[in-house]
Amino acid sequence: IECSESILTSIDVFVVINILSNRSKWTFYFLSSVQFNFTIGHLKIIQVANTKLRADAYDKFITASDNRDESKVISFIDVDVKQIENQFINAVVMVIYCFEQALITLIYILYINSWVALVYLVCGFLPTVVPRLTKKWLEKGTKKWSAKYKKYNLEVSEGIKGFHLINNYGVTAKMQKLIAHSLRQEEDAYFKMNLHQETSRLLSNTTYVISTIIALLVSVLFIMNGQITVGAFISLYLAADRVTSPILSSVQFLNQINSSTPLLEAEIDKSKQQQINNLTYQNLSKDLLLEFDHASFGYDHALIKDINFAVKGNSHVMIEGPSGVGKSTIFKTLLNEIPLFSGEILVNSKLNDNELKHQTGIISQDTFIFSKSLRFNLTLGGDFFDKDLIAILRKVELDKFASTEGLDTRLGENGVHLSGGEKRKIELARALLRKKTILLLDEALSGLDYQSMQTIFQLIVDFNGTVIDIEHNLSDEYKQKYGQILELTN
Missing domain, CATH: 1.20.1560.10 (ABC transporter type 1, transmembrane domain)
Structure with a gap:
């Protein structure tokens, strides 16, 4: 017309x-x-x-x-x-x-x-x-x-x-x-x-x-x-x-x-928004991965002040504290989602920014699941063999999906057909599938049934790499499995 x-x-x-x-x-x-x-x-x-x-x-x-x-x-x-x-x-x-x-x-x-x-x-x-x-x-x-x-x-x-x-x-x-x-x-x-x-x-x-x-x-x-x-x-x-x-x-x-x-x-x-980069790369002792140097975390005001703490490579570290103390602000700051309030977060210069992102697996308390197939949720569009996907599913004890037919299962919007434990296992499987060397977890054990919690905790303990696990409250039985513990208080 x-x-x-x-x-x-x-x-x-x-x-x-x-x-x-x-x-x-x-x-x-x-x-x-x-x-x-x-x-x-x-x-x-x-x-x-x-x-x-x-x-x-x-x-x-x-x-x-x-x-x-x-x-x-x-x-x-x-x-x-x-x-x-x-x-x-x-x-x-x-x-x-x-x-x-x-x-x-x-x-x-x-x-x-x-x-x-x-x-x-x-x-x-x-x-x-x-x-x-x-x-x-x-x-x-x-x-x-x-x-x-x-x-x-x-x-x-x-x-x-x-x-x-x-x-x-x-x-x-x-x-x-x-x-x-x-x-x-x-x-x-x-x-x-x-x-x-x-x-x-x-x-x-x-x-x-x-x-x-x-x-x-x-x-x-x-x-x-x-x-x-x-x-x-x-x-x-x-x-x-x-x-x-x-x-x-x-x-x-x-x-x-x-x-x-x-x-x-x-x-x-x-397009004019500035990118946040909270990490400073320096020559640290070869056994150190990162170090908090008088680091304070928060939004309008500091929730956590003047933290001095070093994380060794291949160590398992727990950051523990009560609700509202600001644990999640540390998590978001490490991911450059919010700016560091003050101080520095030093990272060993043997890694660059791209390598650090490539080697880090993120496990959060709010697992996001795509409505597509389980295969897509594991690969996120990447190229992997089905045998590797099935092996990972068995490792995280999702055996009911450990088959070619199971990989084709559509999970529904935000994983409506999955339990909370199954969602968390899928997120952990994503990191293990890509052979990440660093795991950053934000209350990954919270809100789970006992069996799922035991499975995920054992996978964390057995992880051959660096673990930084931010948790609300764990028993002494669990704490003793970590090499370093940073306790935060109000």
Whole structure:
């Protein structure tokens, strides 16, 4: 449909050009070809831009070391990209299209009478003043709607994910009111954003009507003075519409660009986030892997202060403390998810950053399971032989999956078909499969049944490498299996 409309527009322009050229047939073919290729280019630009925006959003999320917000990224990919396409990319392309159309027609009206053409040109550009005057107003409305939409989207997402918690505590009605209130705020902001655009469009249309009347009065004056004929005036008036109409259309597209600019700027700003690197590589004693040197951990204030502690290579270390003491902040700091509050974390320079990441297996208390097959959850898309996968499953005592058919089992969203112990065993299997030399565990033994806890603990004890295990509370029987213990207190 868009292609057909473009060719029809070419025919209109061709009628004008036909007066100037005897080669009407070839002119028509040329313009039709230009418009057709313009449409193809337009669609290609949308394809490339959408692909890049979505890919960049995910890539930046993966590589970000701080402020990861899953809901914002999902909202951007699902909603904002489509709005950027509709209101920004399409608008930019159509502004170019309108400029092309106006330029061709302008050549013709200048040929008829340059002075009258200049009057039409000046009057045609008057409506473009409106977007400049309303730009900040439009951007403000879009920013407000975007913030309200993301708030509503987050609350709905949390309301769905936390349904059982909400239901168990009998606060369903309150949650419904909260979400309904956010929905009303989002819809009010959306209404105001559209109202701003329509108001700007109305002002542009009003300016266009006034400009047209002025141009007509000037044309009548030129006819009365005998400077142009009535026939030339009619041709000029009809052709001039092909200058002013595209200009007016470009005003509307500029309004769309102004409205969607905050969404695009928000995505561009994400690339400016600085990466966190808490680890300093130095020449340490050859038997040391890393050392905390007056290290303090926390967010706005230090939860754990002035830690001096060395971890030897191939040793098993436990960091123990009560809830709320800040154990998980150490875990997140070592993973560069949050910045080190003060002090230093020194790493033996025999390892570089890439080697350390490659050799470290992460076992957290919140195991993430993909909805795909068990094979994918173990390999994460890597190349491994089935016999190696089956051997690892037997090692972590997941024998019921230790077959080719078992590897093809789909685990459901976030491992809905698995127990907590099975999830933890899969995460440990991922590390063992890749022959990691360092295990970093964050309460890997918490929340498990006795049998699963025994299995995982024995695998940790038997691990031939460095273990840094952050735990809440373990009995002395378990503690004696560790070579070093760092006890944290409130």
